[in-house]
Amino acid sequence: MKNLAFATSVMACAASVAAADKPELVVYTYDSFVSEWGPGPKIEEAFEAQCDCDLKLVGASDGAALLSRVRLEGARSEADVVLGLDTNLTALAKESGLFAAHDVSAEFDLPVDWGDEVFVPYDWGYFAFVHDKGFDAPGSFRELAASDATILIQDPRSSTPGLGLLYWVKAAYGDEAGEVWEGLADNIVTVTKGWSEAYGLFLEGEADMVLSYTTSPAYHLIAEGDSGKAAAAFEEGHYLQVEVAGKLKASDQPELADAFLEFMVTDAFQSVIPTTNWMYPAVTPEGGLPEGFETLVTPSKALLLPEDEAQALRDEALEEWRAALSR
C-alpha cells in the first residue's frame, strides 16, 4: 500500500514536472473516448501539436456519469472542457449554470439545425436495431411488436442508448408510447445495464436484434471485414443522438478551452471520429466519410425532441416504460 501510494505520487510528480512549462487543458469525457481504441490518443496528439499545451483527457464511465461528476465538483472542478454530453443531458447541464457560452461557428452537417449557444456538437448518430443480414427485420415499432422477433435493449436509468430508445418511442408515438411499449414487452429478451452487455449478448446469439446505432455495421465492415451486420430502417424515423462539448465557466484556461472547441470542428479532429468513435462527424472532413459508410442505412426521417421537451417528458416516459415492462 505504502509503495503503491509512493509510486503513484512519484508518477503524479513526474507528470506535473513535465507539464510545468506548458499550460494544461483538462477535458472530461467518457471512458470509451479516452480508451486506446477510442478517438482520445489521436486527438491528444493532434491538438498538442498545435496548441503548445498539455491536453489531459479524464474519463468517467459515460455521458450521464460525466455530468454527475461535474455537478459534484461544482466550481472547484479541474475540468476546462466537458466533452461527451448529448442532447438528452444538455438541458440539465445548462440548468447547473456551470457552462459558458461558446463562439464557435461551423458548417455543421447535422440532420437538424444547430443553434445552441453553450454546446458545440462533435459527432452524431441514429439509434437503430442492428441484426444479422440474413434476418428479415421488421420495418417499424408496430411491425416489431406484432412479430415474434426478439430484441435486447438497455435500461434507460443506467444507459445512454437506453434513454435514447425511450425518447425515440416517445417522439414517434407521443401519448401512445405506453401502448407501444406494452406491445413490445414480449419481444424484449432482457434489459441490460449498458450497451456493452446488450451488444455482447447479441453477438452470442441471445436475440435477433440489439439496440445500437445505424453506424454499428460499419465497425464490423471496416475493422473486421465482416459485412454480415445491418441496421433495420424504421418507418417512424430514427431518434438522433448529437454528442456535444462545452466550456466550463470556472475554467482557468478559458482561451485554451476556446481553442479546443474551435479545433474540435476542424478536419484534424473530425476525420478521427468515424473509425474510432463509430459515429458520423459533425462537420464532414474534406476527404469525405471513410469507405464503407456509404453502405449504411440512411433513415427517412430524423427524430429529436427539443432539449426542454425531452427534459419535461423524461419522468413520464420512464414511468410508461417501467409500467409496461413490469407486467
Place this chain on the structure above:
Amino acid sequence: MARRVVPISAWAGAATAALAAMLVGLPIAAVAWRAGGWGGLGPADWAALRFTLVQAVLSAFVSVALAVPVARALARRRFRGRGALVLLMGAPFILPVIVAILGLLAVFGRGGILNGLLDALGLPGIQIYGLHGVVLAHVFFNLPLATRFLLQGWESIPQERFRLAANLGMGPREIMRYLEWPMLRERMPSALLVIFLICLSSFAVALTLGGGPRATTLELAIYQAFRFEFDLGRAALLALVQLALVVSAGLVALRLGRVAAFGAGRGLTVERWDAKGAGYKALDGTVLVLVALFVLLPLVLVALRGVPTLAGLPPQVWRAAGASIGVALASTALCMAAALALASVRRNWGEMAGLLGLAISPLVLGTGAFILINPVMSPATLALPVTALVNALMALPFALRVIAPEYARTERDFGRLADTLGMRGWARMRYLLWPQMRGALGFAAGLAAALSMGDLGVIALFADPERATLPLEVYRLMGAYRMEDAAGAALLLLLLSFGAFALLDWGGRRAA
C-alpha cells in the same frame, strides 16, 4: 465461555472496527451532506426493496442447501483431482460480472448448449430470463463459496470423532446427527448471511437475467437516483436502507450461529469409515459430477473464447494487468491484517464491523470518497490506492468469515495452554495461530487477492487513461466493439485471479 482478551493486540481490533465503520459511514454522510439532507422513498423504491430481499433470500438458501451435499461428498471422498476440484470451485466468484453472465448464457441462454441439447432431443427449450435466472446466476457465483465454507467446517471436526463414531458402528445418518449437524448449525448461518449480503447489492446480474425492470434492485435504484435524477439525498437514504438491512441480517445470523464445542483434536487428515456402500458412493459421485459441470462448463467456455486473442493483446492490457496485480497485493495485505485484528476481538461488534464492506453500494462509496477527496487533491491521482483500500474493505467480510471460526477454534482448544506458556503477540502468531490456521489464512488471502483482482470497484469513477485496472480494460474493450480482445483480456484476468487464489490457497492447505 469466558471472554478473554486475546493478545494479538487488543487495540488493533478496535482500531480496525472503527476504521471500517468510518470507511462506510463517511461516504454516506458525505453524499447526504452534499445533498443537504436525506431524500424520500417512492413506491418504485419499495418494490425494488421487496425484489432485492426476495432474490437475496432465495439465492442464499438455494446456494447453501445445495452446498451441503456437495461439501459432504468432498469431505468423505478421496479421489484423484479432488484438490483441483476444490480449488476450481473458487473460480466463478472472482469473474467480472459481465464475463460470468456471458459464460452462463453460453450454457443456459437461448443459443446455449443446454437449449441446443434439448432441441436435438426434440424437447422444448428453457427460458433463462426471470427470477429463476437471477437465482441460478447467484447460485453459480455463490454455491462454490458456500461449499468451501462448509467444507472448512467438515475439516474442523477432529478425526478422533469420526474414528470413535466408526468404533460405535455409526452409519451416515447417525454421523450426520451427532457430528455433522452440530457443525452445520454453527457454520450455515454465517454462510447464508454472507451470500444474502452479496446478493443484496447485485445489480447487473439481477437486471440482465431478471429480464427487465421487474428485476430492479436497490442498487439499481441508487444508480437511478444518482445519474438519472441526480437526487443525492435519495441515493444517500437508499444507501442507509441497505446498511440497515445488512446490520439487521448480521445481528440475526450472529445470534443463530452458535459456536459448537468439540474439544481439541489432532488436526490430521480425516479418513472416513462411514458411507462405504455403493449407493453412497454413487450418490456422492453424481453430486460431484453435476456440480463440476455446473460450475466449470461456463468457465471453460469463457476461457476457450479468450484463447485466440490472449497472446496478441495490446500493451495497455498488460499494463493494466500490472496495475491490477499491484492493487491486489496491497489490498490483500490490508484485508488480512484487518481480518486478523477483527477475528482476535471475538465479539459481535468485531464480526459486524467486518460485514460493513458488504453494506455499502460501491457507487455511494466511490462518490462519497470522491466528495471527500476532491477538495484536497485530484481524485484521479489516488485512483489506485483508493481502489486497493475499497477492495480490501469489500473482501474483508469473506476473509473474516473464513478466519473467525478457525481463530475461535484455535483459541478455544489451545488458548489456555498458550496463556500458561506466556505466549503473546508475535510469538503466539508464529507458534500457535499460524500453524493452526494456515489453511484458513491461505484460503482467505486467496479470496481477497482474487476478489480484488476481479473487482471493477470504484476505479471506474476515478480513472484516467494511464491508470486502469484489468477489469476496467475489459469493459473498455467491450465498449469499443472489441469483443474478441475483451474475451482475451477476460481470460488473462481469469488466469491471474485464479493463479493468485490457487497459489495462496494451495500454499495454505499444503501444510494444513
